[in-house]
Amino acid sequence: MQERSQKTRSQIQRAALKLFAKNGYDATGVAEVCKAAGVSKGSFYHHYDAKQDVFLDLLETWVAGLEAELGEMMAASKNVPEAILTIAGHTKKIFRDSDGTFHIFLEFWSRASRDPVVWKKTIAPYERFLALFEQVIQKGVDEGSLKPVDARFVSRVLVSLALGVVAQGVFMPKGGAWDVLARDAVDFFLRGILKER
Amino acid sequence: MQERSQKTRSQIQRAALKLFAKNGYDATGVAEVCKAAGVSKGSFYHHYDAKQDVFLDLLETWVAGLEAELGEMMAASKNVPEAILTIAGHTKKIFRDSDGTFHIFLEFWSRASRDPVVWKKTIAPYERFLALFEQVIQKGVDEGSLKPVDARFVSRVLVSLALGVVAQGVFMPKGGAWDVLARDAVDFFLRGILKER
């Protein structure tokens, strides 16, 4: 039965996620993860070939979750402006869920620019996301809810804006109401490209 | 004579900067830095008490340079909108100068959220920068070149936007014309708050 195996795996994942987020990937030892997960090193290396693999596993899970949520939010929206605002408002959940655990985002980012494997696993969904967002904007233009703007340009601006806010949120967790800023900023920007009627 | 000392220090800095940027702080060993700098480990520890100190040294230099450039650019501008555009256009130089060396930016960021010392050395200038930018926007409102917007909010949006673009530029060095995007995005945004005449 694979139940036991699955349980062990998720324990490792949970422990690794927490520790990587708190102390960083490099500073976190395999032994540490094992202890926190309550498994032996042998068990760890039975499930993962290397420390790096856990990281990649975490990354994949994270990316998959993000894309799933994104899809849901867009499907649940009536029109484009509403979808964008919903997504923007979603950062609130992100910040709330992660009691500092969101540092892992920075870790992903940080390693992606160094490690080719990580990079590949990150760049692909990132580009998918970018393309998808561009389509959304274009759709808004087509459906007449947005002004006839350059979809590619506008989508990139919006993504940059959101990314910038999130990045600052990671940097200064208790600095300010980043979720509010994210929402308001997107709202503010959106008003500029909304089709007046 | 302190000349030799200075030279050694700067050699260490140069080597450390390059290696930290290329391989990351953790992955870069003191021995590696020493070899690249052409100095002995003893010499290294004569100049710096710890590996961390080199990092802080680098960070300080970087922050100081950034602030200096920022000051120059603002002093050289006639009015607020022009200043903002000048700064936005400056990202071009940033991306050009750093042939990947700009990864160090991510390294600073990454460690700031972990290491209290680094955090302090980063957060202070960051907040200064934020405040300064808010003042700039306010000045624009006061001088009548900008609409009567909420300076605090607008400044944060602009900073987030810029940060988001730069972050993506670090992530995907050859991905796209980030410098152009930075300029255009700010320009686009600026137009929305420019006082029409």
Add this chain to the structure above:
Amino acid sequence: MQERSQKTRSQIQRAALKLFAKNGYDATGVAEVCKAAGVSKGSFYHHYDAKQDVFLDLLETWVAGLEAELGEMMAASKNVPEAILTIAGHTKKIFRDSDGTFHIFLEFWSRASRDPVVWKKTIAPYERFLALFEQVIQKGVDEGSLKPVDARFVSRVLVSLALGVVAQGVFMPKGGAWDVLARDAVDFFLRGILKER
């Protein structure tokens, strides 16, 4: 049914023999052997209590085979000198059969001087072999085909000679015609103790 069991065992033996010979006992992991044999680790430890046991198994098989061949060769010979030459010529087969697999011989030897268990399993047949050889020489003296030499001394010399050649053959597999040397050397030596008529 024990058929399957037997098959598994011999698969393990074959794999272990090859790997021990190629990479050495220590450098060969149990997992490696299992993979090469196409069995699971559980299966491995079902058949053998420990890695060491496989080694001993191999050793026993090898010794038994050697003694059997020896017995055959001596039975098939008309007189003592012929028997000795036959045995000496047999090294040819040894070198041919073992395309490097003969390294296992060195492994046996090497571990025998360290591990008491291995030593015991090696020393007994070795002494049997020595004694048997001494008897052969004595028989040669008695039957009048050899000069009245000291059988104990001569047998040891012959064994040493053969052993030295084989050892070099292991050391330098493609160095020279070791099988030829073995034959010629024994032949040469034999002529010195052959009863002239």
Add this chain to the structure above:
Amino acid sequence: MQERSQKTRSQIQRAALKLFAKNGYDATGVAEVCKAAGVSKGSFYHHYDAKQDVFLDLLETWVAGLEAELGEMMAASKNVPEAILTIAGHTKKIFRDSDGTFHIFLEFWSRASRDPVVWKKTIAPYERFLALFEQVIQKGVDEGSLKPVDARFVSRVLVSLALGVVAQGVFMPKGGAWDVLARDAVDFFLRGILKER
């Protein structure tokens, strides 16, 4: 001053020699060697890049010593037969000196057939030794102290004989008077090719 360094090195060598001989190369840990030598791991890896390097160092020293002794013995002999007997008698010293430490010989041998680096460091002196011995025999023929035998063949036989005896001595340290056997065997063999007068 390099005195300290030299002392540390030789301490490491001494400890490694003893442990490698007693327990084998693989079974001996670096930490073990360090403790026995009374040095830290840092110190160990300051002097040697890897565990393997110590082994090679030991091997070189051993080979050099062997060749030196060989040279001395040959220089000190009046004619060829005497030289050969002197060398043969030298095995006595070998067995005496090494209170089991001679196991290292088997270790060298064992690894030489596996590790290309070790092999190269072993094969070269071995071939030198073989060639030199051939010359010696030839010289004996030329000077008239030996019968007109095939020098190449005879030298190989003698080397094999000696090697076989030594190998058995390693295998069964307390088995028999190997040094005596070595001497007597060579003596016996020599008589067969001595020029009668």
Add this chain to the structure above:
DNA sequence: ACCTCCGGGACTGCCCGTTTAT
């Protein structure tokens, strides 16, 4: 003051032979 060699020892990721639960 500046620099070098040598040394220290804790720590790392990973692999090992083996056992338990299924």
Add this chain to the structure above:
DNA sequence: ATAAACGGGCAGTCCCGGAGGT
């Protein structure tokens, strides 16, 4: 007969201190 778990052990690296020389 298997997959999962075990935990101690491995070689090698880390950052750093200290005695001594220039």
